[in-house]
Amino acid sequence: MKIIIVILLLLSYNSIVAQAQNVESDSSSSSATDTIFKLRVLDNAEIDILSSFYKQQGANAAVSGGIGTEELTNFATSISVAIPLTDDDILSIDATISAYSSASSSNLNPFSGASDDSNDGSGKKRISSGASSGGDPGDDYKVIANSPWVASSSEAKDDIWFGGNIAYSHYSDDRNNIYSVGFSAAKEYDYRSLGISLGYTRFFNSKNTELAFKGNVFFDKWNPQYPAELNHYADLNGDLDEGFFEYAVILDKNGNPIDKDGPKVWSPNTAAINDERRNTVALSMSLAQILSKRAQVSFFVEPTFQYGWLANPMQRVYFGDKSNYFIGNPSSVYIYNYTQNTDVYHLADDIERLPSSRMKFPLGARFSYYLNKRFILKLYYRYYFDDWGINSNTVKIELPIKLNHSWTLYPSYRFYNQSAAKYFAPYNKHLSTDSYYTSDYDLSQFSSNQYGLGVKYKDGFTKLHLWKIAFKSLSLDYNYYRRNIEFDAHIVSLGITLVIK
């Protein structure tokens, strides 16, 4: 190991000397030539339209405390426009809309299942518990439960995410410096985000070397939504004889009704979020280098610091050292962990709680090699670690295959693994004495494989056009993602690039 480090330091010294010489010759030659020829940075405005359809399924829903259906579909579309303002300046505008439907999220309120059975002898009308806010204390309820394996019809089952980004880039006359600034905003029902970015890119060695720095700051804020039963419990100050709970039969682990006024009852932690902020500071640095006429490589690091409420208040947690309580069909309590359970739900002990800060440190490399006129080899590797205990490796290989001047195929393979966050435990395995806990399997130990195939049609001469808008390229990609735990996903993406002449 020491020998490797010494060799690298020697190489580094050589490189610094060589680079200094190149910069000297570069500056003298560029000042003579670049003042004569100054090409526009972008000739024509370009429009990128991107759509994707995403579908996932799994059996470890975080909203249900690490158990239940994770079925989710998402349809997203974005439009990006790059406009040349002058010879040296580009304005980029990006707008995205993303709509999802999620069985897991719908169980924020699993008690909203409708029922037409009103013959319960109480004279009360059977109604759902309403929105996730739980309605007003004192409303009449006859609680009907879904299970974690069934999507609820609650308001939380779907949502729309909006995002926008505007960025301005300025190129120096010699094209060796790029300065950029950007602003972003995003919003969904329970979350909003504002961001600022600053960037600087410097080219050396006849543009053989590129050094880039970028800083991003995001000011995000929760509009916290809590699991329905915790909301009701907090609204009613823990009175299980009122409101939502008045006509709810609470069952013990054997499916027997409990005495709500007895000594042993369900008593969750309902402490709310004390800080609705989630702020992020991300600094990235990358160095790209041409290695030969056919090869180039880049290295990058992106330390990121987050602080604020980093847990998700929608996600339930169950403690193994506390008794289990349910609402729903008593005979389904025994099959709670199985998909056959459709009508009983475990009452949460708490919401996910995580530390108020997180330091992430990803670093990696990309490599591209032009094998011949038909094949290009692209490699990507990233190592990541953070102070929550997650270590991960990502490897991706892509092999663009040029069938002819217009058509290119993109077969790809991606491998990913990660260790679990130290705050993760599966369903019902946490201890109530812990300070932090999550049963979100996105923070568990797993590995995944992703197989992809894309195709691109390119019209190099932009012959097809309508008025001033010309067609440049069309891409269609399909990827299949599968974890070694029960989770897989399909994603189809369609991209169209147009040029305004």
Next chain:
Amino acid sequence: MKNKLFLIFFGLLFSITSCKVVENNEKIDLNDPDMVLNDRKVNNFSTKFHNYREGSSGAKGVKSVGGCGCN
């Protein structure tokens, strides 16, 4: 171990710049759009899904936050 990784990483960072300079008229193959050292734009949503569904994120040349990723 992490300190050694840092040393190797930054050593590589500087050592690669000792390569021979390729002049602009020799960059025909390097200028192929598929040689770019980044993901293709059509993969933007795929990258976003990775950021949401995996515990790690960043260092991909794209925005790493801006939504809760809670679903």
